Amino acid sequence: MGPRVRLISVAAAAIVLVCGVVLALAARDVGWLVCGLVLDLLVVVVVAARSAHNQLNMVAERVTATRAETQVVRYEPGEPLDLLRRDLQRDVSALLVLNRITPPTGAMPAPGGWAATPDTLLLLVDRILAAEEEPLVVECGSGTSTVWIALALRARGAGRVISLENDAEYAAATRAALSRLGLSDWADVRHAPLQRVRVRDEDALWYSAEAIDDLSGITLLFVDGPPGHFGPRMRFPAVPLLAGRLSTGALVVLDDIDRPDEQAVEAEWTAHTWEGTSFRRAGGSDRAALFETIR
Numbered sequence: 001m002g003p004r005v006r007l008i009s010v011a012a013a014a015i016v017l018v019c020g021v022v023l024a025l026a027a028r029d030v031g032w033l034v035c036g037l038v039l040d041l042l043v044v045v046v047v048a049a050r051s052a053h054n055q056l057n058m059v060a061e062r063v064t065a066t067r068a069e070t071q072v073v074r075y076e077p078g079e080p081l082d083l084l085r086r087d088l089q090r091d092v093s094a095l096l097v098l099n100r101i102t103p104p105t106g107a108m109p110a111p112g113g114w115a116a117t118p119d120t121l122l123l124l125v126d127r128i129l130a131a132e133e134e135p136l137v138v139e140c141g142s143g144t145s146t147v148w149i150a151l152a153l154r155a156r157g158a159g160r161v162i163s164l165e166n167d168a169e170y171a172a173a174t175r176a177a178l179s180r181l182g183l184s185d186w187a188d189v190r191h192a193p194l195q196r197v198r199v200r201d202e203d204a205l206w207y208s209a210e211a212i213d214d215l216s217g218i219t220l221l222f223v224d225g226p227p228g229h230f231g232p233r234m235r236f237p238a239v240p241l242l243a244g245r246l247s248t249g250a251l252v253v254l255d256d257i258d259r260p261d262e263q264a265v266e267a268e269w270t271a272h273t274w275e276g277t278s279f280r281r282a283g284g285s286d287r288a289a290l291f292e293t294i295r
């Protein structure tokens with residue numbers, strides 16, 4: 001009820017009451033006073049009913065407005081909401097498949113965020129299970145992916161993953177996760193602090209040389225580190241420094257290819273030949289690019 005309506009109602013009720021009192025005094029009949037009071041009561045009932053009705057209408061309008069707002073949210077293919085929906089569908093379907101090699105007991109580290117997405121984990125697992133030769137996987141940046149790679153190797157019954165990790169705490173956390181799941185025999189997490197290296201004509205920061213000294217015949221290289229907060233194009237040295245250690249037909253997966261920095265890395269990898277090997281895009285996942293190698 002608005003202030004104006006409230007004022008008119010109170011005034012009407014007062015006038016009716018005053019009239020009732022005046023008439024009762026003039027006619028010396030209390031019946032007029034009773035009539036005034038009854039009329040007042042009627043005014044109060046009508047005004048209250050009207051006010052309740054108005055409030056219901058306002059609520060109804062709000063509900064309709066919410067529905068209308070919901071209805072006008074549009075999304076076109078390729079728009080953020082559509083991409084989010086597609087991402088979720090890919091992630092859920094990837095997790096359903098990954099679930100087949102998940103151990104019945106033991107806590108699995110979470111995918112996504114800093115870790116690879118389920119779709120990328122499935123890409124890695126798929127390639128390991130489908131590989132013709134015994135897999136030797138090298139991973140730059142340890143975590144959830146190390147566990148899934150080790151699980152795939154165990155499911156396959158052969159192979160090993162060497163995970164390079166610049167941060168001692170993350171290396172220990174990954175080793176602990178592997179141990180909890182009984183996967184330590186399939187993985188070697190190497191603490192490899194970052195060092196200055198010379199790549200082509202430029203200085204770069206990458207994992208210590210000792211950590212890769214003994215590596216040869218790598219069948220799958222997963223590049224998900226060192227972390228970008230150390231500088232631009234941190235993942236670039238992986239191919240120049242490891243190309244000579246790849247097996248014939250090796251595959252390379254570069255994570256976070258939706259970022260400009262990783263796209264710049266891809267452009268450089270594919271523009272040159274590294275130790276006689278060239279790299280060509282051959283698909284990927286929702287966030288990672290897959291490269292095949294040609295010698």
Ligand SMILES: C[S@@+](CC[C@H](N)C(=O)[O-])C[C@H]1O[C@@H](n2cnc3c(N)ncnc32)[C@H](O)[C@@H]1O
Nearest residue numbers: 114115116141142143144145167170224225227
């Ligand atoms: C992208 S992460 C590697 C993730 C790993 N390949 C996976 O899929 O779980 C790259 C590096 O970031 C660091 N890192 C991992 N998780 C982090 C976190 N939550 N916050 C900060 N740094 C993190 C670690 O040093 C790791 O090697």
